[in-house]
Amino acid sequence: MSSVFKAIADPTRRRVLALLRARPMSAGELADHFEVSKPTMSAHFTVLREAGLIDAAKNGKSIIYQLKMSVLEEALMGLAQTVGLDLTGAAPPEGKEETL
Amino acid sequence: MTRGRIALAAALIAVALVEALAITLVILVPEKRAYWLIAGLTMPILWSGAELMRRNDDSLRLAVAYAATIMAVCEAFAIARGLGVIAPDDESFALRFLGIACGLVIVFYANLAPKKAACVDPASPDAGRKQAMQRYSGWVLFLAGLANTAIWALAPIKQAALWSMVPIAAALGLIALHIVSSRAAPGERA
Numbered sequence: 001m002s003s004v005f006k007a008i009a010d011p012t013r014r015r016v017l018a019l020l021r022a023r024p025m026s027a028g029e030l031a032d033h034f035e036v037s038k039p040t041m042s043a044h045f046t047v048l049r050e051a052g053l054i055d056a057a058k059n060g061k062s063i064i065y066q067l068k069m070s071v072l073e074e075a076l077m078g079l080a081q082t083v084g085l086d087l088t089g090a091a092p093p094e095g096k097e098e099t100l
Numbered sequence: 101m102t103r104g105r106i107a108l109a110a111a112l113i114a115v116a117l118v119e120a121l122a123i124t125l126v127i128l129v130p131e132k133r134a135y136w137l138i139a140g141l142t143m144p145i146l147w148s149g150a151e152l153m154r155r156n157d158d159s160l161r162l163a164v165a166y167a168a169t170i171m172a173v174c175e176a177f178a179i180a181r182g183l184g185v186i187a188p189d190d191e192s193f194a195l196r197f198l199g200i201a202c203g204l205v206i207v208f209y210a211n212l213a214p215k216k217a218a219c220v221d222p223a224s225p226d227a228g229r230k231q232a233m234q235r236y237s238g239w240v241l242f243l244a245g246l247a248n249t250a251i252w253a254l255a256p257i258k259q260a261a262l263w264s265m266v267p268i269a270a271a272l273g274l275i276a277l278h279i280v281s282s283r284a285a286p287g288e289r290a
Contacts, residue, residue, distance in 0.1 A: 021235070023228025052215075057222050064222040067231060070215040071242040074235070 007051035008077045012036065013044050017053060017067065017077055024066035026059070104161030105153060111165040112149045114172040118142055121179055134182050138175045145171060166208075170201050192257040199260060203249030206268070210241035229282055237275050244271030 007013055016030055031041045045065060048054045055068045069077070122139035129135060145168050152161055177194040180186045186193065214234045221227060247267035252260050 023231065024222035055222075059223040066222040066227065067235075068215050071211045071213075071238045073215075074239075 003047075003051040004053065004073060004076070007047050007053055008073075008080050010044070010047075013048055014077060014081060016044060016048060016065075017069070018081075020054060020065060020067040024064050026062040026064050028062060030065065102158050102161075104158035104165065107165035108149060108153060108161045108168070111168040111172065112146060112153075115142055115145050115149065115168050118172045118175045118179070119146060122175070125179065125182070132182060134178060138178060142172075142175060166205065170198070173197065173201075196252055196257060196260070199252030199264060200249050203245055203252055203264070206245030206248060207242060208245075210238055210245050213241065214238035233279065233282060236278050240271045240274050240278075244268050 008017070012034060015033070019025060019030060019033060027041070027045065030045075031038055034041060045054070045056070048065075049056055053067070053069050053073060054065045057064050057066070119139060119142040122135050122142060125132065125135040126139050149164060149168055152164055155161075174194065177186065177197070214237075224230075244267040248264045251264040251267070255263050
């Protein structure tokens with residue numbers, strides 16, 4: 001459960017989850033929505049995948065991510081979004097730059 | 101030790117306690133058929149639970165743990181009624197408990213439905229529509245399960261059985277409507 005809290009504590013990861021609500025997207029498509037480096041995005045994806053909130057599937061050369069959240073996890077994320085939970089000090093992937 | 105194994109072990113301990121009580125009562129009051137029945141019914145639950153502990157299927161273990169707990173509590177109610185702890189003609193408490201337990205089963209599985217059903221091929225063109233459908237179904241059934249549980253917990257017991265069906269029927273109707281409408285306009289949903 002703590003991995004879920006860690007995953008949704010970061011606004012970038014919450015935005016990734018919000019984007020994936022619409023439809024499954026490739027890593028490139030998702031990265032286009034953020035002004036962060038690809039390794040940083042990749043680290044965010046890893047955190048989300050390890051928390052069991054997204055699933056990754058290979059499609060040719062690209063990796064497609066899709067949402068894999070339970071109802072309570074979605075509600076928790078909605079709550080975090082509403083109250084503006086931002087624990088970025090603890091949440092970003094270790095040793096990664098946040099912007100280009 | 102996995103979550104399913106812990107849950108099943110706890111449920112089997114509860115079942116074993118009921119079984120021990122039932123066997124004791126069979127010895128003490130052999131003329132009461134209910135105790136024989138409870139002791140006989142509980143034995144296969146214990147055996148199948150113990151067998152399941154050795155297998156590698158955690159989701160099945162969780163489901164069986166829940167079912168075993170419900171059965172153990174029902175049998176405990178039956179024993180308590182036989183011993184006169186609960187008035188013999190008062191079935192409302194046991195009925196209410198069973199209703200709440202069933203409502204919680206719906207909540208539990210509806211909560212996991214969007215997560216477990218996330219096996220849509222993400223590269224398929226209508227993956228977005230299918231994913232939206234799964235999320236919608238999960239949410240609607242989750243809320244219906246909560247409403248069902250609340251009705252069993254709070255409504256007058258004589259009306260609870262009928263009223264508790266309303267949110268479930270409404271949820272199934274909403275899901276059916278959503279399926280029909282999303283098939284009619286697949287492009288808009290994806």
